[in-house]
Amino acid sequence: MRMGLWCMAWAALLPVGSGAAADKALSVTIYTGDLALVQERRDIDIKAGRQRIEFTDVSAQIRPETASLTAGDISIVEQNFDFDLLTPAKLMEKAIGQEITIVRVNPATGAETREQAQVLATNNGVVLKIGQRIEVLRDDGLPVRVIFNKVPENLRARPTLSVTVVGAHAGTRAATLSYLTPGLGWKADYVALYNEGDSKIDVQGWVTLTNSSGTTYENAQTLLVAGSPSQVESEGGANNYRSPMRRSTLQNPGTESGSRERLGDYYLYPLAERTTIANQQTKQVSFLDVHGVAAEHGYEFRNRWLGTAETPLSAKSIYSFSTSAHAGLGDQLPAGILRFYMRDKRGDAQFIGESRIDHTPLGSTLSLATGDAFDVKVHAIVDKRTRLATFDWLTDMRYELTNALLRPVVVKLRQEGLWGDASIKAASQNGARLSAEAAEWAVTVPANGKASLTASFETRY
Numbered sequence: 001m002r003m004g005l006w007c008m009a010w011a012a013l014l015p016v017g018s019g020a021a022a023d024k025a026l027s028v029t030i031y032t033g034d035l036a037l038v039q040e041r042r043d044i045d046i047k048a049g050r051q052r053i054e055f056t057d058v059s060a061q062i063r064p065e066t067a068s069l070t071a072g073d074i075s076i077v078e079q080n081f082d083f084d085l086l087t088p089a090k091l092m093e094k095a096i097g098q099e100i101t102i103v104r105v106n107p108a109t110g111a112e113t114r115e116q117a118q119v120l121a122t123n124n125g126v127v128l129k130i131g132q133r134i135e136v137l138r139d140d141g142l143p144v145r146v147i148f149n150k151v152p153e154n155l156r157a158r159p160t161l162s163v164t165v166v167g168a169h170a171g172t173r174a175a176t177l178s179y180l181t182p183g184l185g186w187k188a189d190y191v192a193l194y195n196e197g198d199s200k201i202d203v204q205g206w207v208t209l210t211n212s213s214g215t216t217y218e219n220a221q222t223l224l225v226a227g228s229p230s231q232v233e234s235e236g237g238a239n240n241y242r243s244p245m246r247r248s249t250l251q252n253p254g255t256e257s258g259s260r261e262r263l264g265d266y267y268l269y270p271l272a273e274r275t276t277i278a279n280q281q282t283k284q285v286s287f288l289d290v291h292g293v294a295a296e297h298g299y300e301f302r303n304r305w306l307g308t309a310e311t312p313l314s315a316k317s318i319y320s321f322s323t324s325a326h327a328g329l330g331d332q333l334p335a336g337i338l339r340f341y342m343r344d345k346r347g348d349a350q351f352i353g354e355s356r357i358d359h360t361p362l363g364s365t366l367s368l369a370t371g372d373a374f375d376v377k378v379h380a381i382v383d384k385r386t387r388l389a390t391f392d393w394l395t396d397m398r399y400e401l402t403n404a405l406l407r408p409v410v411v412k413l414r415q416e417g418l419w420g421d422a423s424i425k426a427a428s429q430n431g432a433r434l435s436a437e438a439a440e441w442a443v444t445v446p447a448n449g450k451a452s453l454t455a456s457f458e459t460r461y
Contacts, residue, residue: 027221028184028277030209032335033228036184038217040177046074046167053163059181060159060214067161071175073168080162092126094152095119101147102128102137159214183213184277186224188336190288190357193349194295194319196342201295201321203329203338205288207269209277217277226334226359227266249355254363256325260332267332290329295321299409300369301378305417306395306457312379312402314372315411317353324363333360340370375404376411376445383454391460394425399453403445413453414440419461427455 024042031037044053053069067079102115117128117135126137137144161177186209193202207224211217261268269287277283299315319340322328339354353370360366383396403409416438424431424439431441445451 025221026217026219027223028217029223029225030184030186031225031227031229032186033231034182034185035229035231036181036213038179038181038184042175042177043172044071044175046071046165046171046173048167048170050077050164050166053165055161055163055177056159057215058159058161058177058179059183061181061183062159062161063180063182064161066178066180068178069163069165069175071165071173074165074173077164077166079164089122091148091151092119092146093122095148096122100149102130103145103147105144181213183211184217185210188226188287188334189284190333190336190338191341192319192338193341193343194297194352196297199295199297200292201319202291203288203293204286204290205331205333205336207271207285207287209281209283209285211277211279211281211283214279216279219274219276221274222271222277224269224271224334225263225266226269226332227264228359229266249357249366249368250360250364252365254323254361254365256361256363258325258330258332258362267334269334288329288331288333290331293321293328295319299373299376299411300367300414301401301411302414302416303378303380303399306382306397306415306459307380308382309380312377312400314374315376315378316369317371317373318367318369318412320365320367322363322365323360328363330362332362333357335359338368340368376409377402378411378413388458393459393461395457395459397455397457399443399455401443401445401451401453403447403449403451406447408444408446408449411443411445412440413443414438415455415457418457418459422457422459425456425458428453431455 024040026041027039029037029039038059040055046053064079069076069079096119099116099118102117104113104115105111106113115130117130119126120129120134121127128135128137137146161179186207189206189208191204191206195201209222261270271285275283275285296319298318298320300318301313301315303309323331323333335356335358337354337356340352341349342352344350355368355370357366357368379400379402381398381400383398384394385396386394388394397415399413401411401413414434418437418439422436424433427441429441429443431439433439439455441453441455443451443453
């Protein structure tokens with residue numbers, strides 16, 4: 001049934017919360033994991049004895065168990081969160097078994113007729129008993145409205161937290177209401193413009209705030225926390241699924257300290273001015289703007305196992321740079337997505353790829369893959385596999401690298417999957433054993449040319 005047919009005359013019936021106040025100081029601390037701490041400070045009038053104070057415009061997703069009210073000389077008896085919001089459908093649902101007034105207008109004459117009706121059901125439509133007949137409230141465009149005698153006490157125009165308190169004496173108190181809520185979150189987004197001529201990048205960082213909590217936060221002092229506070233999963237909410245491993249962008253973690261404010265093991269990013277975070281709104285604020293940072297462009301290929309690939313595969317296009325205060329971006333970087341751009345011959349910035357970065361300390365080296373290289377390919381081939389003993393094998397690998405560019409390139413070729421006590425028995429050029437599972441070689445491939453690397457691995461399996 002289309003609720004637009006109803007003209008509800010209920011505005012004058014709404015209760016006014018005793019906790020409502022025009023003047024209040026609001027601060028919002030937003031974490032990166034869809035969590036926010038809301039703190040509302042206001043003066044409230046307290047009577048002597050037991051009373052109920054109502055706070056409207058709290059988050060519709062408030063975690064009621066985290067709500068805390070502090071004020072002088074009061075004791076808290078109980079608190080309730082009323083989230084059943086006032087809508088035409090809810091009004092009709094709450095009126096089941098009660099009488100309402102149906103007003104119909106004759107389109108030809110404009111004359112009104114009124115009938116008393118009892119609401120029997122609201123399942124996929126409204127069923128009414130009018131006198132001795134049963135009628136379905138039709139949705140046919142005829143001018144019909146419904147009049148209710150009152151608004152049910154448990155229906156609210158806005159999400160409301162009510163607190164029952166006992167005041168020691170009458171008077172005005174300075175009170176602070178604080179609570180945690182999901183539906184408010186932020187993330188970092190980065191835009192990097194790479195200048196191929198001088199191998200430098202310009203990087204701008206944006207904070208993106210998103211509010212889907214069901215409430216607008218007016219003129220709020222906003223503080224962003226970069227970090228991942230631990231939260232206890234609700235019973236039955238544990239998720240043992242692990243997402244597939246992705247390529248790490250952190251090549252070398254930094255060891256520098258900066259001047260940014262900390263909170264425990266997290267970093268703080270306060271917004272310079274108070275701001276209004278409207279419900280169902282996304283807001284962006286700049287927090288990083290750095291130009292002319294040295295960057296290195298190269299290529300990387302990772303062979304996941306000791307086997308022959310069916311076809312040559314593309315190397316990854318890699319961009320590396322530092323976050324150091326001396327020759328880098330000069331700041332701690334909250335986790336987010338960094339998008340790379342490069343200017344074409346016309347001078348227009350074109351998108352060339354993106355990578356996700358984790359929380360990155362000052363002084364780190366980042367290595368970001370922007371996509372597959374069109375002209376640089378690697379073909380991994382098993383030349384021979386020899387059984388040395390019952391469980392010992394010698395695998396002779398050959399890697400054929402091709403380069404269709406007008407300039408030579410260096411490809412960091414990484415062989416992974418070296419499990420257990422695997423060892424490198426021989427290689428056509430020197431490399432580095434990165435870990436028990438991986439080794440890497442830097443292979444130079446000439447312009448419009450080819451290069452080859454061979455290596456022998458002894459493994460047990």
